[in-house]
Every structure is written in C-alpha cells, then in structure tokens.
Amino acid sequence: MDELDRDAPTYIAGHRGLVGSALWRHFQAVGFTHLIGRTSSELDLRDRDATVRFFTETRPRYVVLAAARVGGILANATHPVEFLSDNLRIQVNVLDAALATGVERLLFLGSSCIYPKHAPQPIPEEALLTGPLEPTNEAYAIAKIAGLLQVQGARREYGVRWISAMPTNLYGPNDNFDLASAHVLPALIRRFHEAKESGASEVVLWGTGTPRREFLHVDDLARACELLLARYDDPLPINVGVGSDLTIAELAELVAKVVGFSGEIRFDPTKPDGTPRKLLDVRRISALGFQPRISLEEGIRATYAWYREQLGAATA
Numbered sequence: 001m002d003e004l005d006r007d008a009p010t011y012i013a014g015h016r017g018l019v020g021s022a023l024w025r026h027f028q029a030v031g032f033t034h035l036i037g038r039t040s041s042e043l044d045l046r047d048r049d050a051t052v053r054f055f056t057e058t059r060p061r062y063v064v065l066a067a068a069r070v071g072g073i074l075a076n077a078t079h080p081v082e083f084l085s086d087n088l089r090i091q092v093n094v095l096d097a098a099l100a101t102g103v104e105r106l107l108f109l110g111s112s113c114i115y116p117k118h119a120p121q122p123i124p125e126e127a128l129l130t131g132p133l134e135p136t137n138e139a140y141a142i143a144k145i146a147g148l149l150q151v152q153g154a155r156r157e158y159g160v161r162w163i164s165a166m167p168t169n170l171y172g173p174n175d176n177f178d179l180a181s182a183h184v185l186p187a188l189i190r191r192f193h194e195a196k197e198s199g200a201s202e203v204v205l206w207g208t209g210t211p212r213r214e215f216l217h218v219d220d221l222a223r224a225c226e227l228l229l230a231r232y233d234d235p236l237p238i239n240v241g242v243g244s245d246l247t248i249a250e251l252a253e254l255v256a257k258v259v260g261f262s263g264e265i266r267f268d269p270t271k272p273d274g275t276p277r278k279l280l281d282v283r284r285i286s287a288l289g290f291q292p293r294i295s296l297e298e299g300i301r302a303t304y305a306w307y308r309e310q311l312g313a314a315t316a
Contacts, residue, residue, distance in 0.1 A: 004062065004105075004230050011036040011060035013045065013094055014067030019109060019167075019218055021174045023064055026222035036060055040067075046089040048096075055097035063106040064225055065094050065147075070140070075181035077272075080139035087143035095150050099158060105229050106162040108151045110144040110237060112214075112278050113137050114166060122243070122281035125166070125236050134275040152235045161233050165225065168241035168280050171299065172218035173306040185215060188252055189304055192259040202264040203256075206271035209249030214241050214279050217299040220292040224285065231288055241280035242292045248273075258300045 010027065014020035015037030027035055036058050045051050045067055069086040076083055091108070098106050115123045116131030133141045148164040155162055175186040182190070188205070195203045224240045232238060246254075252265050294302075 004226070006031045007033050008061040009034045009036055009059060010062040011058065011064070013063065013065045013090075016040075016174070017066060017068075017070075018170060018172060018175050019221060020064075020066040022172060022218035022222040023066060023225060026219065026226065030226065045093055046086060048089075048093045051093040052097045052100065055101045055103075059101055060098075061104050062229060063094070063098055063103050064229075065091070065106065065108045067094070068109075068144075070183075071176070071181040072183045072187065076137040076140055083137075084139040084143050087140065088146060091143065091147040091150065095147070095154065098162075099154055099160070104161065106151070106160070107225055107229055108147050108162070108164040109225075110148050110164055110166045111141070112166055112168045112239070112241070112280055113141045113275070114144050114148070115278070117275050121277050122279045123239070124281040125239055125284065128237070136272055136274055148237050155235050163228060163232050163234065164237035165228055166237050166239050166280070167221050167224075168214040168216050168239070168278070170216055170218050170221060172303055174218075175303065175307075177307060184213065184248065185251065185255070185300070186303070186307075188255040189259065189300070189307055192252075192256050192261040193304070193307070195263060196259055196261040200263060202266055203252075203261065204266045204268055205248070205252060206268055207248065207273040208269045209247060209252065209267040211248050211273045211275065212245040212277040212279065213248060213251065214243075214245040215251075215296055215299070216240065216242050216292060217294040217302075220294055223293075224290050227288060227290055228285075238284050239280040239282050240285055240290075241282045243280070243282045243286070245277065245279045246296075254297060255300060258297065258304055 012020050012023050015024045043054050115127050117134040119127040151162045151164045154160050171185040176182050177186045177190045191203055
C-alpha cells in the first residue's frame with residue numbers, strides 16, 4: 001500500500017484523551033503537518049448536526065476515531081446507559097459524517113472487551129460474536145461492536161478503505177486516575193501512591209487478584225495506528241497487544257514496587273473480578289512488522305512520573 005501523505009488533513013477524534021494525545025504526539029513527531037483536533041467543549045460529537053458541519057468545513061482525508069466514553073468496572077457497571085448511548089452517538093455521527101464527506105482512510109478503535117467473556121486464549125479476531133460478553137462492561141462492548149460492524153458495512157456497501165483495530169488494556173500519560181471511573185492500572189498507581197504518602201500499612205484491592213491482563217503503552221499503540229493506516233486494508237478487525245499477560249496480583253506487586261509502597265496487599269473476593277483472562281492473539285499485526293518497544297515496568301515508571309508531575313502542578 002502507498003505511504004501516508006503527511007500533509008493530508010488528519011483528524012484525531014478525542015485528541016486530549018489517553019489514546020488521542022498519544023496519537024497526536026506520534027503523528028507530530030513523524031512529520032504530519034495538518035493535524036486537526038477539537039476538544040469536547042469545542043465539538044460535542046454526540047451532536048449530529050455539529051459533527052456534520054465540522055467534517056464539511058475541515059474535510060479530513062484521514063480519521064482516527066479515538067473519542068469515546070471509557071471507564072473501569074465500577075463506572076461501566078454503574079452507568080451502562082451512558083456508556084451505550086454516548087458511544088453509539090459518537091460513532092454513528094463520526095462515521096456518517098466521514099462517509100458523507102469522502103474520508104479516504106478511517107481507523108476505528110475498539111477494545112479487547114468486545115470479545116466473549118470465555119473466549120479462547122490468546123483471543124483471535126475470529127472469536128468476535130461467538131459467545132456472551134462480560135456483564136460488567138457489556139454496554140460499552142455492544143457499542144464498540146456496533147461501531148466496527150458499521151465500518152465493515154461501509155466497506156461492503158460503499159467500497160471505502162476503512163479499518164478497525166482492537167487494542168488491549170492501555171495506559172500512559174493523560175490516563176484517568178479518578179478512582180470512580182479509572183481502569184485498573186492507573187487506579188493501582190493512585191491507590192499505592194496515596195497509601196505510601198499517608199503511611200498506610202495495607203491496601204485492599206477488588207476481586208481475587210487471579211484474573212490475567214495484558215497491557216500496552218499508548219505510545220506503542222500510536223505507532224501501531226500509523227502502521228495500520230498505511231498497510232492494513234481488511235474488513236476483519238485487527239488485534240493490537242503485546243502477546244503476554246500477568247495476574248492482577250502480579251501487576252499490583254509491580255506497581256507497589258515502582259511507587260515505593262512496602263505495606264501489605266490484600267484482595268476482597270466479594271468484589272467482582274471481571275473477565276478471567278483477556279490475552280490477545282497478535283500474530284496478524286506482528287506479521288505487519290509491529291513489535292511493542294516499551295516494557296511494562298518501564299511504562300509504569302514513566303506513567304507514575306507523569307502522575308506525580310500532575311499532582312505537583314495541581315498544588316503549585
């Protein structure tokens with residue numbers, strides 16, 4: 001496939017979020033000269049008319065759809081209506097507007113939670129829609145499945161070269177550290193940091209600690225997205241991960257080590273675990289030449305440093 005035109009208007013939807021900000025940094029670093037971004041206060045993608053006006057005015061050639069309402073187990077379980085409604089509206093509006101204005105290449109970013117709760121491990125792309133979802137995040141998963149099916153439908157009906165990618169669990173700078181809505185890794189960083197600062201003797205975590213999770217730094221995902229826009233053109237969504245995982249208990253020990261918390265780590269088995277395992281089969285993206293560069297410990301250290309910088313800025 002042709003190399004990407006780095007002077008083409010390129011819209012990164014959600015450019016202030018965890019994924020979108022990593023995409024913005026990466027695309028700037030590799031020489032993209034016409035990046036387009038709007039904050040949610042400047043453009044509410046849930047507003048269909050505003051979204052269509054924006055696409056008509058800016059006419060992006062490339063689009064990466066990284067805007068979404070996201071959150072961890074607690075947020076998903078507490079607000080299923082918002083997770084379903086907001087994400088469906090964002091996706092339908094962006095994809096319809098992109099179709100109406102002739103967007104050449106579009107990358108829709110889903111999530112590994114779209115796969116069945118008891119999918120084979122590692123999870124191949126073909127496992128999609130072969131079994132029940134994890135109940136704690138099924139509203140978000142259903143919305144994401146709808147988005148990738150719309151991408152597939154647009155390819156089939158209109159012949160567009162749009163694609164979908166399913167990243168594993170992501171982390172890095174600009175992550176969400178709000179304990180009411182955070183994913184597991186940033187929540188652990190905050191919990192252990194606050195425990196260390198307060199001199200707490202223990203930290204109690206949700207679940208049993210036995211579920212296994214895979215983690216990819218967002219800067220590695222951003223590299224993968226550029227590669228996929230340039231070289232991937234298939235209706236089947238493609239997994240983006242590292243190909244290895246660890247238990248939540250092992251992750252907690254690693255985060256505690258990085259943060260410097262030396263107290264006891266206990267688990268509360270009365271709280272939900274979520275999906276037992278979500279390891280992605282990454283053979284297809286590996287065949288395109290993608291390999292992650294940032295180790296988990298290195299990435300956690302950098303993310304913790306970023307978190308501490310934000311705390312310092314907030315109190316300055």
